[in-house]
Amino acid sequence: QEEKKHLTLKVEELERKLETTSAQNIEFLQVIAKREESIHQCQLRLEEKTRECSSLARQLEMAIEDAKRQVEQARERAMSRERAAQSKLLDLETQLSRNKTELNQLRRSKDDAERRYESRLQDLKDRLEQSESTNRSMQNYAQFLKSSYANVF
Numbered sequence: 001q002e003e004k005k006h007l008t009l010k011v012e013e014l015e016r017k018l019e020t021t022s023a024q025n026i027e028f029l030q031v032i033a034k035r036e037e038s039i040h041q042c043q044l045r046l047e048e049k050t051r052e053c054s055s056l057a058r059q060l061e062m063a064i065e066d067a068k069r070q071v072e073q074a075r076e077r078a079m080s081r082e083r084a085a086q087s088k089l090l091d092l093e094t095q096l097s098r099n100k101t102e103l104n105q106l107r108r109s110k111d112d113a114e115r116r117y118e119s120r121l122q123d124l125k126d127r128l129e130q131s132e133s134t135n136r137s138m139q140n141y142a143q144f145l146k147s148s149y150a151n152v153f
């Protein structure tokens with residue numbers, strides 16, 4: 001009987017341990033279920049973030065390509081403007097050179113014309129002076145003739 005009592009106590013103790021262990025197992029299962037749910041939610045968020053990152057990466061690549069295209073277009077426009085400016089500068093330098101040459105020719109022509117006109121003016125002055133001198137001589141001669149005729153008559 002004592003052995004039976006002892007075994008009953010042992011069985012009761014084992015049943016209590018079994019209940020405690022079962023309760024712990026239930027708690028552990030609940031914790032595991034919560035953790036699995038948390039892991040599942042984290043995986044869903046991770047997949048969502050992964051999709052979002054992929055989308056952002058594609059947008060970034062498109063933006064980079066667009067920026068590269070715009071930079072290339074801007075570079076081409078700048079080079080085109082620079083070539084046009086260089087061409088215009090060359091044209092203007094050529095035109096300036098022609099204008100300087102023409103100006104020098106015009107100055108030489110003007111100087112030559114001035115020298116010719118000065119020479120001609122001097123020649124005309126000399127002729128005028130000679131003509132005036134001849135005119136005075138003739139007037140003096142005419143005066144002499146008048147006084148001679150007056151004295152004769």
